Amino acid sequence: MSGPLHKFDRPNSYIGRSVVRPDAKRLVEGQGNYVDDLQLPRMVHAAFVRSPYAHAKIISIDTSNAKSVTGVVAVFVGNDINSQVKPWTATLTHLKGMRSPPQLPLADAVARWQGEPxxxxxxxxxxxxxxxxxxxEIEFEPLEPVCNTEIAAQRGTPLIHPELDSNVAWEREVVAGDADTAMQGSDITTLERTFHFGRHTGVTLESRSVVTEFNKSDDTLVFHYSGQAPHMMQAVLSKHLQLPEENVRVVARDVGGSFGIKIHTYGDEIATAVAARLLCRPVKFxxxxxxxxxxxxxxxxxRVHGKIAVNKNGEIVALTFDDVTGIGPYSMYPRTSAIECNQILNLTGAPYKIENYYAKGTVVFQNKNMMCQYRAVGHPVAMAVCDSLIEDVAHEINMDVVDIRRRNLIADDAYPVTSATGMKFNELSHHQSLDSLIAMMNYDQLRNDQKSDRAAGIYRGIGLVSMVEVTNPSPMFYGVGGAPIAAQDGASIRLDAAGALHVSCSVTEQGQGTNTILAQIAAEVFGVDIDRVKVTTGDTANVPYGGGTWASRGAGIGGESVLLAAKALKDQVLDVAASILQTSADSLDIDAGTVINIADGAERMDLGELGKIVYYRANELPPDIKPELIATRHYRVTDYPFVFTNSAMAAHxxxxxxxxxxxxxxxxxxxDCGRVINPKLVDEQIRGGVVQxxxxxxxxxxxxxxxxQLLxxxxxxxxxxxxxxxxxxxxxxxxxxxTTSNLGAKGAGEAGTGGAPAAILNAVNDALRPLDTAIHQMxxxxxxxxxxxxxxxx
Amino acid sequence: MKAPDFQYQCPRTLNDALVQLSSDDVECQPLAGGQSLMPMMNLRLAQPEMLLDLNNIAELSFIREAGSHIEIGAMVRYATLLESKLIHHHIPLFVQALPHIAHAAIRNRGTIGGSVALADPAAEMPALLKALDATIEVVSKSSTRTISADDFFLGTYETALRSDELVHSIKVPVAISEHRYGFYELARRHGDYALAGVAIGAHSVEPYTNLRIVFFSISDCAVRAVEAEDALNGKLSNDSTALGNALETLSKLNYYEDANASSATKNHLARVVMQRALSKLSTAVS
Known part of the structure; x- marks a missing residue:
């Protein structure tokens, strides 16, 4: 802990305590409300015929037999749905030069990945x-599929989109200092590696799910979905179904995991909305x-080709790499599929002092399923590349892997620091975290055991990673580039007539406990028992406008908005209480649902009584008192584009x-995710992340x-x-x-996922080292x- | 992932089931534990006209001692085998191997007869039965046949079972004190189908006699490594030349590659699992 003791550090503070999730019992007892639990009158069900080919012309489609099946309500081919939709194009203006063709829900003339609806x-x-x-019955004319990313980018390869002159979607170079020159010199050791990272996916327990209702009378659409950014989806549906935004309501009730999978625009989900509108019936998919x-x-x-150069003191003098990534046939809307590569360009080597840096990223189209942002976007690649190069080069120069990190990690008292890639870092603790890690894992003992194990033919390895994680993003992530994605979030808190708090907040709960920590913050800051706090999230009709939960922003941004709203409401309530009690507001406080004197702690008035006076017996109030028992506040990060966290991890x-x-x-x-609001939930996030x-x-x-073909x-x-x-x-x-917020919380959702692969890779290679071999493929x-x-x- | 429409019968007696099975009017697919069939139906890889549910046929659920054998009814579930004292006393190889078959929830439903009739090349049970020199009793409306495990499994999902027959029971010789058994499989996650696995039975060690070395998950069905058995029978367990010869014969097996392992990798892993299983053959009575 750094800094003076804070109010939240009191032993009875809700903030900092492993409060049990109020919704855990309901979910464990099977009383969750997931999209598939929704049963609506006249509801019908959708299924899709998907392309069996990775790349094929669609010559003809015969739906007559399908239409004649008893119980079939409608069969829609491409144009039936697509004609109702304004195409979307997933580029962002701050990703210069990025391109992607317009996309529609259903493949019409050409199918471009196996699985495309x-x-x-x-x-x-x-x-x-x-x-x-x-x-x-669909007649296809198979076209040559372009699957390999490195081949896709080459001249002469078939074009996935003939209107573009190549399969390249985006390229970026980052240059800082002069890496080439820095790598020269007799006392410089360089090391090169080529890394291959396999495609994987989020595998949410609850699959993507949509129920769409359309009310023709008032031209309104309700989109029940399992997702994490309701307001973004509202904007997307409004724009591309051409409905006024206020006529679209997006509801995400309980969500069974999301991990970034459910934050995108999927053709099948948009088609479900269109079908509901065409049929005037609720449609479930x-x-x-x-x-x-x-x-x-x-x-x-x-595929990353990386090179590191160190001097004889183990100091990194240069880092260079080139990354090629395949994203499928389109960039995913609206976040784009270039962000992952961009993160790798920005974050590789971020924990270390590196002056000379060169990075090149190439994002290519290919005939595979689309790629986009999944938990810890880019971090697993960035951290694995840099920390694998560091550990491998440490062995080249006979330096311990902890020692080389200590020589290169940015000093804990050096902040604020701007990295070679222009990232602004503040309030990080790489050295303290590494020291703490080394002590916890008993590093020296493990190294000794490793030697004796090897003598016995047992190959054990120890691998580390020092990492940063992007959290609490500002508008610099998406909004600046034109995406309808809010970086600010809001909270409304209302005191009811019984003295309970009702919190509604624009961040979302997808199983990680967001609603619990929002309740903790509201209860703590306002001064009620946590069981008197009810939290609503995930409904555009009932929460303030905001971005939702992604990029580890729920606690840091959503939590701060709740803190600000709770403070404001408390002031408003104390003004009313002061009037009723004929004293001054600043002599009063609220504790456990009771207005008390600050001076002697004496109980003055129960909040339920205050509520009843305000709502039922307002005649008892002086006429100049106009009680507002609701407060709304919004919060965005202003001082930095992102609030970075750091961690040190190790695998055996x-x-x-x-x-x-x-x-x-x-x-x-x-x-180090800043203030820990609920230790157990943070630990769960880290453990789940490490497992992923x-x-x-x-x-x-x-x-x-x-x-x-997906096998x-x-x-x-x-x-x-x-x-x-x-x-x-x-x-x-x-x-x-x-210090960017009162709460002090940074994000904790993605660090485990971002760092664990690097530590495991290093540990495996550490185990293999005496056998003179290594692996750099995941x-x-x-x-x-x-x-x-x-x-x-x- | 919804199964297409099908008819359904749930007879209470074996005879009723066999009558239905022999009917030419409708193509019947017997349903035992459903742990393979139901997913295959939901994936529409299997589209039976009629499901013949065997779960209510009490006479197919028994484990009994019959002289020098243990008889196990086709509808006995893996979980029941694991709990059975008779199995623990007399078929120690089952006790070693059963915990590796899938997960508890699947073992609660999956049956020995279902696994035998399906003949999944990656499944453990066909290999276990071959290693144990078990026999499989099959019945139809008009006849009963006894088929040795060696002759029963013919290929991927292919057995000697005729379309009007059901697996009635499995007969496994009881282990005696000289017998030795081994089991080893390499599954990336506990309960997964293995990359390679082996079940071994021997009437004795020092020297090895009547060895049965049966691999699974490497070929189109559970496969006996007869040449390896020949190389080792009569030899002592510390005879490294014999072991080396036995390992070399494994290169002649017909390996099937899959997304996780090439034929060469399967061959390499077969050598490893055989060596590991041989190195710790355990005694008959657990």
Whole structure:
């Protein structure tokens, strides 16, 4: 803990305590309200015929047999739906030169990935709709698929969009200092590696789900969806269905995981809205698992060639890399599919003092499912590239991997600091976090054990990462580039006649406990018991305008808006109380739902009594008192484009060198996310994030063949990490509250996912080092490790 | 992921089931635990005209001692096998292997007969039955046949079972004190289908006699490595030449590659699992 003791550090403060989630019992008892639980009168169900080809001309479509199935309500081909929609184009003005063709919900003339929706069937049940889908006859003329990212960018490769002169969507170069010159010199050691990162996806427990209602009488649309940015979706639906924004209501009730998967514009979901409007009936679309794998956004397919140069003191003198990534046939709307690459260009090496830096990113179109932002956007790649190069070069110069980090991490007292890539960092604690990590994991002992294990033929490895995480973004992320995405959030808090608080906030809950921490903040700042706080999120008709929960912004931005609203409401309530009690407001406070004297703590008035006077017996109030028992405040980050957090992590693994299997023995995290509002929820976020990171490092990959066919679109074949294989994940916190807000909270949602792959990669390579081999491809599957071990045999 | 429409029958006696199965009017698909069939139907990979649900046929759920064998009814579930004292006393290989078959929820429903009739090349049960030299009793309306496990499994989802027959029961020889058993599989996550696995039975070690070395998840069905058995039978367990010879014979097996492993990797892993299973063959009585 740095800085003086804060009010929130009191032992009985709700902020800083592992308050039990008020909604946990309801969810565990099966009383959740997910989209698929919604049953509306006259509701019908949608299913889609999707392209079996990665790239094909659609010659003809015959829907007559499908239409004749009993229970089928409508069969829509491309033009039926697309003619009702204004096309969307996913570019942002601050990503200079970016291009992507306009996109519509259904493929019409050409299908560009296996899984792209072509025909929509609406029927009395999903089963009937699927029966009819089987009867739709489509004649295709297969076109040559372009799948390999490096080939896609080359001249002479077939064009996915003939109107563009190449398959390149965006390119960017970042130059700082003079890396080439810095890499020269007799005392400089350089090291190059090529990294391959596999595509993977978020695999939400609740799949993408939509129920759309359209009321023709008043031209209003209600879009119930499982997602994390209701106001963004409202703007998207309004613009592309050409309805006034105020006529579109977006509701996200309980959400069973999102991870960035459900924050985009999906053709099948837009088609569902169009169908409801055309049919004037509620239409439900629940993606099944097969559809999820082939149409939920994928992420992380990158090939990075990186080079690091250090002097004989282990100081990094230059870092260069070039990244090529494939994003599917379109950029995803409205966030675009270039952000992941952009993050890698901005964040690689961010924890370290690096003056000479060169990075190049190339984003290409390809005939695979679309890629976009998934939890920890870009971070897993950025951190793995830099920290793998650092550990490998440390061994080149016989330096310990902790030592080399200590020599290069930005000093904790050096902030504010602007990085070579122009990122502004403040209030980070890399050294303190690393020191704390080393102590927690008993690093020296592990190194000693490692030596004796190796003598016994046991190959264990230790790998570390020091990282930053982008959290609490300002408008510089999306809004500045023209996307309808708010970076500010708002909270309204109302005191009711019984003395309870009703909070409504524009950030969203998708299972991580947002509503709980909002209740903690409101209860703490205003002064009521937490069970007197009711929180509403996820409904554009009932919450202030705001961005939702993504980029680790729920606590830091949404939480601050609640804090400000609670303070304002408290002042308003105390003004009323002062009038009733004939004293001054500044002599009063509110504690546990009671107005008290500050001086002696004496109880003066229950808030329920105050509520009843204001609402029922206002005749008792002087006429000049006009009580406002509701307050609304908004908050945005102004001082910095982003509020970065930092962590240090370490993995301990054992590699079975006969089988290539990796067992993760232990994992340690020291996280500095500023003020911790609910330690248990933050720890859950970190643990869940680490597990998702281990998934990317060891298990998860969307496997495509050369023809662009997804090979493993089931839960039996796509391996998500499971509890049995997961290590204990030990967590400590360093708390450096951000001074950009009163609350001091930074984000905590993505660090684990962003850092774990680097630590696992380093640990595996540390284990393999005595065998004189290494792997720089994720996931590190048994077969890939075996190939690294036995290149001549396998 | 909704199954297409199908008819459904749920007979209470084996005879009723066999009568229905022999009917030419409608194509019947027997339903046992449903742990493979139901997902295949939901993925529309299987589209049976009629499901013949065997779950109410009490006479197919038994585990009993019959002289030198244990008889197990086709509808006995994995979870029941794991809880059975008879199994614990007499079929130690099951006790070793069953915890590796999927997860508890699947073992609560999945049946031994279902696994045998499906003949998934990645499943453990066909390999276990071959390693144990078990026999499979099949019945139709008009006949009963006994087929050795060696002859029963023919290929991927292919068995000696005729379309009018059901698996009635499995007969497994009881283990005696000289017998030794081994099981080893490499699954990336506990409960997954293995990248490679092996089940081994031997009448004795030092020297090895009557070895049965059966691989699963490497080929089109559970496959006995007969040449490896021959190389080891009569040899002591510390005979490294014999072991080396046995390992070399594995390169002649017909490996099927999948998205996770090439044929060469499967061959490599087959060598590893055989060595590991042989190195810790356990005694008969657990």
């Amino acid at each position: 072509i025909v929509m069937v609406v029927a009395q049940s999903r089963a009937i709709a699927e029966d009819a889908c089987e009867l739709v 629940i993606a099944d698992r097969l559809e999820s794998f082939s149409s939920d956004i994928h992420a992380r397919e990158h 693994v054992e590699v079975d060198v006969e089988t290539g299997f990796v067992k993760v023995l232990d994992f340690w995290v020291v996280e 990171g281990i998934g990317g490092a060891l298990y998860e990959e969307c496997l495509y063949d050369d023809d662009g 493993n679109a089931t839960m039996a074949d796509y391996l998500v990490p499971m509890a049995a294989e997961m290590p204990d994940i030990h967590i400590l916190h360093v708390e450096t509250p951000t 996931p590190m599957t048994p077969e890939r490790i075996l190939k690294a071990l036995y290149p001549d045999k396998l």
